[in-house]
Amino acid sequence: MNIKNNHKKMRHKSSIILLFSMIFAVFACSGISKLDLDPESLEFYEKTHILFTKIEKKKFKLLNSIEDRKNFIQKFWLVRNPNPHSDDNIYKDEINRRWDFVNHYFNEGSRPGYNTDRGRIYMQFGEPDHIESQSIFNNPSIHGYIYWYFGNHAYRDTQTEGDGFGVFFTDSEGHGRYRIDMQRTSMQLLEASKKVNYQHISEDAKEVNVNDIIFSVNYEKEILIFQIAPKNLVFGYDSNKMIVKLKISIVYFSDNKKKIKHSETKKIVVNKEELLKDGYRITVKLPIKILNKKSSLDIHLLDMLGNASSRKFLKNVL
Numbered sequence: 001m002n003i004k005n006n007h008k009k010m011r012h013k014s015s016i017i018l019l020f021s022m023i024f025a026v027f028a029c030s031g032i033s034k035l036d037l038d039p040e041s042l043e044f045y046e047k048t049h050i051l052f053t054k055i056e057k058k059k060f061k062l063l064n065s066i067e068d069r070k071n072f073i074q075k076f077w078l079v080r081n082p083n084p085h086s087d088d089n090i091y092k093d094e095i096n097r098r099w100d101f102v103n104h105y106f107n108e109g110s111r112p113g114y115n116t117d118r119g120r121i122y123m124q125f126g127e128p129d130h131i132e133s134q135s136i137f138n139n140p141s142i143h144g145y146i147y148w149y150f151g152n153h154a155y156r157d158t159q160t161e162g163d164g165f166g167v168f169f170t171d172s173e174g175h176g177r178y179r180i181d182m183q184r185t186s187m188q189l190l191e192a193s194k195k196v197n198y199q200h201i202s203e204d205a206k207e208v209n210v211n212d213i214i215f216s217v218n219y220e221k222e223i224l225i226f227q228i229a230p231k232n233l234v235f236g237y238d239s240n241k242m243i244v245k246l247k248i249s250i251v252y253f254s255d256n257k258k259k260i261k262h263s264e265t266k267k268i269v270v271n272k273e274e275l276l277k278d279g280y281r282i283t284v285k286l287p288i289k290i291l292n293k294k295s296s297l298d299i300h301l302l303d304m305l306g307n308a309s310s311r312k313f314l315k316n317v318l
Helices: 002-027 039-051 054-062 066-078 090-105 117-125 188-195
Strands: 130-135 144-151 164-171 214-218 223-228 236-238 241-253 259-270 282-287 296-303 308-314
Touching (some): 039 066, 054 066, 066 308, 241 282
Antiparallel strands (some): 223 282, 236 241, 241 296
């Protein structure tokens, strides 16, 4: 019995270490001093880096010009806009609201609210569904705690499976600086942190590729053309030939709000010699029906082998 209990304790301890490592990796990505950013890009990064996908995080740190970063910022909000044919973006509005809230209520000394443990969790998950808090006296190791519940059934028992999770913050010094207490925080936070940055992206895929895709329209032949850099795709082999499999989904919007949906899968054979050429891009042509000169396109491109997607909204281009 003692062996089983010890093994259970060791597994729980390992899970806590894993959770701590995951959260540290997520939160440590704010190495902003290493980035030489213009003021607009710096504020965007501080506000949203906790929401980046893996590809977005790597991509942003490689951008060298203000123009490239502006394009990134535009696409970041676009792929998360639940209504892309509208100029309003309720997701962006919500993130801006969270930003204002954490920097007003969660400042800890000289540390701004967004850079605190509570601020980071709030920026990721928003307002908790329930909050418990208490000040503690005559205890040198803890002066107070705050417990946030997320979900309909977030249990205090960290080993209980539930429809939600809890995050436990403690003030160990008595200065109002609350840190995540790993032993009292639900293990469900691990899985929730993996999913939350993808759940607001419109296209269901593991990653969103924010690299540029060149779009153009042949009005006379009614053909949509887009060109993709090979480095953005995953290749397979079929009879010693390199192939790319793309699923293309398009929604057409006209000025009278009429919608036409179209989706198809394309298998493209690529020569190895072509891939070695500088500036080579894979060209895909797709017949489209031009409704009128005020039509807009909402385009989803899914790399079926790499399971990565890209989204582009072309407004009033036809």
